[in-house]
Amino acid sequence: MSEDVEKAPKEKTEKVEKPQKKKKQEKGVFSLYKIENDKVARLRPICERCGPGYFMADHGDRYTCGHCGFTRYRPSEK
Numbered sequence: 537m538s539e540d541v542e543k544a545p546k547e548k549t550e551k552v553e554k555p556q557k558k559k560k561q562e563k564g565v566f567s568l569y570k571i572e573n574d575k576v577a578r579l580r581p582i583c584e585r586c587g588p589g590y591f592m593a594d595h596g597d598r599y600t601c602g603h604c605g606f607t608r609y610r611p612s613e614k
Contacts, residue, residue, distance in 0.1 A: 581608070 561567065568591055570577045583590040583601040592599035596608045 584608070 539580055561609065569581055570579055580591045580592075580594060581599055582588055583592055583604065583606055585604050585606050586601060590601060590603045592601050594604075597612075600607045
């Protein structure tokens with residue numbers, strides 16, 4: 537067996553940082569309403585056919601009602 541064999545010091549490897557996670561979008565009622573000065577403001581439009589209580593889904597370029605299927609397109613910005 538070897539007598540004067542010294543172990544080489546291990547090189548320290550730098551820690552690889554994990555990418556930060558994106559903040560999750562709020563779910564439920566919190567994404568539909570906003571409270572301003574003790575008043576409730578609706579953030580999404582209500583359906584014109586179904587009436588109050590049926591919010592329209594936001595699809596980027598249009599709003600769509602999930603209950604009756606009514607679609608309202610947003611005006612294009614140029």
